[in-house]
Amino acid sequence: MPLRVLIVEDLPLDAELMALRLQEEGFDPQWTRAQNQENYLLGLEQGPDLILCDWHLPRFSGQRALALLRERGLNIPFIIVSGGIGEEAAVEALRLGANDYVMKDRPARLGEAVRRVLEEKRLRDVHDRDQEQLRLAERVFQNTAEGIKVTDAAGNLVSVNAAFETITGYRAEEALGRNPRFLKSARHDAAFYRNLWATLLETGHWRGEIWNRRKSGEVYPEWLTISAVPDDQGRVTHYVGVFSDITHLKEAQKQIDFLAYHDALTHLPNRTLFRDRLVHALAHARRETRTLAVLFIDLDRFKTVNDTLGHPVGDELLLQVSRRMSEAIRADDTLARLGGDEFVLLLEDADSAQRAATVARKLLECLASSMRVSGHELTVTASLGISLYPTDGEDADTLIRHADRAMYEAKQRGRNNFQFFTQALTDGAFERLVMENVLRGAVGRGELVLHYQPQIALASGRLMGFEALVRWNHPELGLVPPGRFIPLAEEIGIIGDIGAWVLRAACRQLADWDAQGFAVPRMGVNLSVKQIDDAGLTELVASALREAGLGEHRLELEVTESMLMGVPETNRAALNAIKSLGVELAVDDFGTGYSNLAYLKLLPLDRLKIDQSFVRDIGRDGNDEAIVRAIIALARSLGLETVAEGVEEAHQAEFLLREGCNLAQGYLYSRPLPAEALSFPMCFRRD
Template sequence: MATAAESLSSPHIVVVDDNPDDRLLVTRGLLRQWPGCHVEAVAEPLALEAALRQAPPDLVITDYQLQWGTGLEVFARVRAAWPDCPVVMFTGTGSEEVAVAALQSGLDDYVLKSPRHYAVLPERVRLVLERARDRTRLAAAQAALAASDARLRSVTDQLREVIFQLDAEGCCQLLSRAWTRITGLPVAECIGRPFDTFVHADDRAAALDRYLALMHGGTDLQRSVLRLLRADGSLRWVEVHARPSSDAEGRVNGLAGTLTDITARHQAEAKLRLYATVFERSADAIYVTDADGTIVAVNQAFSRITGYSAAEAEGCTPRLLKSGHQDRAFYEGLWGDLLRSGHWRGEIWDRRRDGSQFPSWLSLAAVHDEAGATTHFIAIQSDLSERKQAEARIHFLSQHDALTGLPNRALLAERIEQALGVARREGGTVAVLHLDLDRFKVVNDSLGPTAADQLLRGMAERLHLSLRIGDTLARQGGDEFLAVARCRGGAAEATQFARRLLGVVSEPLDAGERDLSLTGSIGISLFPDDGGDADTLLKAAGSALHTVKARGGNGYALHTPELAVQAQERLRLETALRGALDAGEFQLHYQPQLDLASGRLFGVEALLRWQHPEFGHIPPQRFIPLAEETGLIVPIGDWVIARACRDLADWGAQGIAPPRVAVNLSARQFAQPQLFARVKALLEASGLPPGRLEVEITESLLMQDPEATVATLRAFVELGVSVSIDDFGTGYSSLSYLRRFPIHTLKIDRSFVIELGHDASDAAIVSAIIAMAHRLGLQVIAEGVETAAQRDFLAAEGCDAIQGYWLARPMPAAACAEWMRGHDAQAA
């Protein structure tokens, strides 16, 4: 049919009419129009079926009213056989309704029979044939287009890239199947949606800028990288290539392009960047060689550690680092392990560009290609110089004192054993000396730890310089030093060595703003008399040292069995002292002070007593120095002030009100930075007015750090606390010097008072002290008054108050309260 319809010169037309005349008229008219036309006229259904079976006609003309049916039935049969065959109804018995029904059913034309219409029928047929030809061509074109589209879709669906097209509003018009693979979103759901809704929020602004640039002619091709959001919320990196698309008039109406998933590439590039960053920023040296061992790449750390720049190292072999520490066998073993197992690691010494050598930890690994052939070697090298130095430092510190650099006790013990071994083989004496700086804790508290450490370093250096070759000096810790020396002269040579060390200690040391002189105490033990091993000799020297300290220090002593007993006793006493405060073993006794002019009570002095459950009463002269040395005097002193304040408050509640209570402050207490704050807090806690507390300090304490002492005393005076100088006359101060200090009272030491009436010089000293003190506006109390004659002398000289056994012995708080109650009654 398509061939005949194409030319319209010889169409094959079937005429269906049971009227012979009408068939003849129609046939003649068609032949006049198309002389080559093939007209097949049929009158019966069977003839129609036969005509339709032979070949598809180009057109069928049928009458409406037939003896065996209607034209609509013929139309149905034709279309059933050949759906595309055009049909024209030519009848004289139809009506308008029939015509409408026929055309609505798909009939191509409807022509009424009449002389005039016979003449126009051929033209009407030609028009129908032309339309049929056009439909055929259109169908063929559409089929070809559909086939082409199917082939294109098949191709694009196989592509890994997304083919896309956007309209002028940026909405998706076309997306290939790869879109779903990349985003996880069905294509149908995405068509019509703005493309930027699928773009990560951080990339949308840039994507919009590129879209506008393309739409407005800024560029004709755009490449960009952005992130798309997948259906599951994850991200995919894509590379987009897009260019403007235009309509028939050349107007830009959207974009078209491709979109490629580069997530794997992006991740690989990120890894490469990471690897490059690690390579360049690694603290360890990294270098890469080819299979022949030629260096092809080095990192910055390699250049920093070895001194060779990349330009100098690349093209060379690692032999440029060879130090000579390792022999040929070492390198043969290294390469054997590397080639056999693919890796090697170990410690190695290498040489820097400047010739210096350094230890390093080297890790080597072989790199293989897909076929298993070695292509490269990677070396990672850690500089062990600092580690080795640190290990050496740790080893040094394990045997030496960190502050002074001297050997510690552990190393000294080794040196002692070495010296003992030599002495056993060759004969002779080995001396072990234990040196302690006297009252250095007070120095530490006064100057602070930094200045004290500086003094210790200076002392250590001096002591070390005083040693002989072969002697060893060690620091025990704190302010204690240990020394070991071979003394062929025995005890005499050992004591001479001790005197030399004490002389070094006594030399002034720079303490910043002033020089400071110290004293020391030394305990000495000797091999073989006092022990045969380091531990025994050290203990013996320590025992001897404790004896010297118990005597007041500033000397030396050789170890004896008796000294060992004394040292053991001192250790027991110190142990007991450490628990005495918590055990409640301390008591305060009070000794009244009498105002000579009025006969009334001047005040009381609080005196510390210790009653131990095993040792019984322990005199203050035995435990106070020990408490001072160990630092226990600080918490004990706080307890004394608190207890004295509470006792005065209790007496006040009983109607007994001594004007003041005097409390002694030791040098160790006075050196504490928080002394004033603690005293103030204790007063506030007790409720005692500050004016009823008096603190007593010694002359020697004034002289240790005058500037700091003045500041602390002024703080006490401003608070209302009075200050007295205890044991005046036994130190090195003068009355004129005391004018610098804010003090109220001088206490004349009992050593001057006890000789009154027997020694004229003591009487003169006492008289001078009283007279000069009064001129300075100070009150004077005499301690140790035991006779009426002493009292009378002091009263005659104008002494303000006295204290001693003549008046009353120290007594517990309750007994003192009774004494004061009775004295007040007598005075009244």
Template structure:
């Protein structure tokens, strides 16, 4: 390298060295400045740290001061953070309240609240749009300041009552920083309040129970004040109290008012207590009794200042006193004997009736025991049960036999009651009793009347039913048979009606005796009523045995009875049912025996019939027809048809007989022989008969006024109509309603019914004939008319029964009977009409005998009104 190059290199190096020196100097200056800044910063940090330490010391000092302040108060202090969680509690709180588990989150004051109160706060708070840690805190935030009574859980797990005041805390900028709870234990206060409330309640209850109230009268101002109970006693509301003494007097009963005022004024004047009982009268007229007491207070100069007193409702006590006085009067004047003993059964007191019943004077029994009257009639067990009932139930009643002073045994109905004190100890026994002698005699008589027929001295229906049911129980148990015989007396009603009830009663007595004499030992006969009797055959009777008893009864009753100079022949019909073949209970057996008896009557009377199953069907059919017949008239199912009647002298149509027909909606035309008897038995014949008579009379007027020679309408009159209604009035009323002239009406009455009560029926017939109508004897020849009665009957016509006409002239007997009836009728100047003419031979025979009139199928079947018009107007 040359020197020039070397010089250049040295120059470059010197330049770089200078540059380095300058840079180093600059760096040293910068480092010097940075060191100064670092020292300044460190000094500042040290100063700030000192300030922080001083602030922390002040905060800790302030916190300790706050804690000391919180701990120095007797109340519980609780500080909550801005989210409602616990920040701080004082020492009192830590000592009194239960420890709160802060895991997994810091605890809230709600943990100390009673569960019911937590639920109540949460329910009132409702749903909020942010997380709720404490319902109490959120309630305080909503309300601002909060004060309420709550129960908080203590360290012992029990809840005590606290008064909580809670306020929300804000920083200077108004931001919520939390809340402070101050809780004061008021448990003792609550207990005192509860005791006071209970004490006041007990006082009110005591006053209410005792019906006692207090009042005060300020004599200077005249103002009267009352307690609540006085309002109840005087039945006033607090809006209407008497504010003065005079207003109070107005509530006193008018008759007691002057006495009350005089007593009170005297107490003021004499400085004496006021004590009086008087009445109150209310607007509705009701009355109460009250007891008033008062004490007066006076000034130093003797001036009365005020009166303080009580008023008590003694209405019940007054009633009790009256009742006691009444009880004493009742005891002395009772119609029953009364005996009172002490707890050891020593007699303390007896009344007047006791002496009359038992014969002892009071001084003869007082101090002694009731076993003085022991009769020996009862065993030891009887008295043991009596005393056992008294100890167990406090009473005993029943029949007891005692011995009077004169030694006579006497039945008594006795009621013994024990009287106990408030602790349940027996203090006395009261016995009330009366003599049963007359009642026993009456009871025996009543039993006889209840179970025996007074006329025949036989068991009655009730007695027979009980005996039969007992027999059925034995028969079921022992698998035996029984037989029931149901009977009534044939022709008894005729005897009763014609000869009178005394004769009928004597006949029933004699028939009952014959029945008793006809039975085996152990069998029972009873009278059910009227002329119906029933017999129970026990001891396993066979059908043969039953038949023999029935035949014996028929024979016994077939013999004539001599009753007060009358020779009476009646006979009987018997229906028989057997257990168990015909029924297993009393009701079924008696029903079936009754049905069998009617079957016996239908077969000619004077016989017996065993029950047959088909009779039940006939009974059902009868019940059905009776039920339907009751509605048939209202439903328009009944019709009247008319059978023409002709004069045999010239063949003219002269009249018609009205005949009842029944067209049932389901069964069609029902024959009269199936429902007329039902109508008569049920009484329906009366309204139905009047309807037929009214319909026939209305139609007869139309035909009679047509001028075609129609002379009369014949209408059957049932015996039941005469017996069960005022037939005379009914006929007169219907003639007036329809406007039919009486001479166009002919009433037909059967010969059999007329002869039941001939004398009575003759009077009825005469009254009917006096109306101007004509009368005919229907079915003549089938009854047993006496000629002496026949000539007295106020009739105009005899109708020969069709049973005599149907076989003439072939049957010599029927021809002779018909000839005799015609001769008898004509001799009595009566018109004679033949029923049931069906052939030309019958007509020719009747014309030959000069029979006046005829009707029957030979001339025409019965026609309805429209078709009958064809005969008249055609």
């Protein structure tokens, strides 16, 4: 059966994936996509059966879409499908009228959610029609899904339908002639029934929620509409009650209420409930002059489990960890999950630091033995940070923050241990200042080095170029990866000096290889977001090429997808200026940002680099494989080459080649290495 769907999503690929998922679930979606308010309003005019809406859009928002729907009084099921909505925002969206939410990384729940909200809409629609269907109509009466009971003017049952029998458990012959009060649950007092009859006698109608009892003795909620049926002279001859069992709606509301204060995976208290309990405990501790402790717990190297074994295994591991820790603490202690692999524990009446330390050791010990998870034998350790009231803070936020800092100190000290918060951790700003001063002179002292990773043509196996990757050879720390110092360099304003050094050094190295007779077609260099905003970037690129004596086409500059979308018109002008030199351009980490594809096709690009997060799960995750196919197809349609990053296994390379990817780089071919450590096969030497 066709299902008209309005998908509010800025990424065409994500919209297509939603539609495909609906098809897999047995629906026949006829869908349109909207990415701004104007498109959305036009879509509403078409009368869709269902709205699937991302929560965060560049020019629109799920919250605004929901408000517009409600302003127009449209009763269209609204499901949030988002990768970035937080738990608190999701609960708030449900309160504002959204029917459900589905995380993009868990698409398997989409079909179930759609079926449920469509069913709930059907029930609501039936309720709205109840008052128009009071007259006895035998076929409707016997086939409706709602229970119907008809009494005479004295209130005795004269007719019931099949749904009445199904819902209450009473056969018609057991109910007829009796007053419906035999169904009473005893959950309502006499005043409730007096008000019900007063309204019914005054207006001829009553509608509301009522709790009744089945024949089995089970108490259940129902939504009941009672209407008086008058004769031609206006005298009431019958009362008709139409009702439905709303147990599932009550359970759904109960689940929503539960999720507002609990973690959906572990059912532990969430951040909101934990903070409420901590605030309450602090008030008690102040009154009674007592101490308490907050323990911040972070699992060590949990990301490795997710990356290598998959998120389902990671979720099962989190469940087992939460059970073990819950069993290791007292019933009146509060263990909460903040998200990911972060937990926090409140110890009330922690009479000493020794008590907190004892609990911390107990938690480490309970995690020490291996766990059997989905056929894998896993051992997990944790790093714990401890803050104490009142010595380490007098309010909830301070205590949590200080426990978090202490946890990071435990990480720095080798993991699988616990640390108490001390003021020295707060003084970390001084250490940062020292690192800033050292980094400022790194270029002048010759401490920056380049490592090179090859890019290989998948079809021929030939070397097509290298990507230059900067490292900081710190005299004490050794080789520092860019992730640790590039953000700091951007923040303190020296990224321009570092970027200029990298560009010139990479061009010189390519020229040196030319002189040695090695045929390296191209050198790739990453651009920082700060560099692309620099008006002198084009001249810097031109001078670096002149100094090295290189042809412009042999240099490739890489920009990230998020950088392209930062200030689109400004970035487009800068890239056009660089492209006018003859330099090639690539988009790094493609697929992880929020590109406007209509804008992307206007950019002077040569290649899209597929982010390694998608390549990593080739052969294990069909969704990632679909994304890789889509990126390759997109690049092909735009006349661009594709480069797959993070290729580590042969089956990944085979898949990429089969799907039409052009180039690959990763550990399968070589780790990033200094120039002197690279090995050039003779087939790459020029004659």
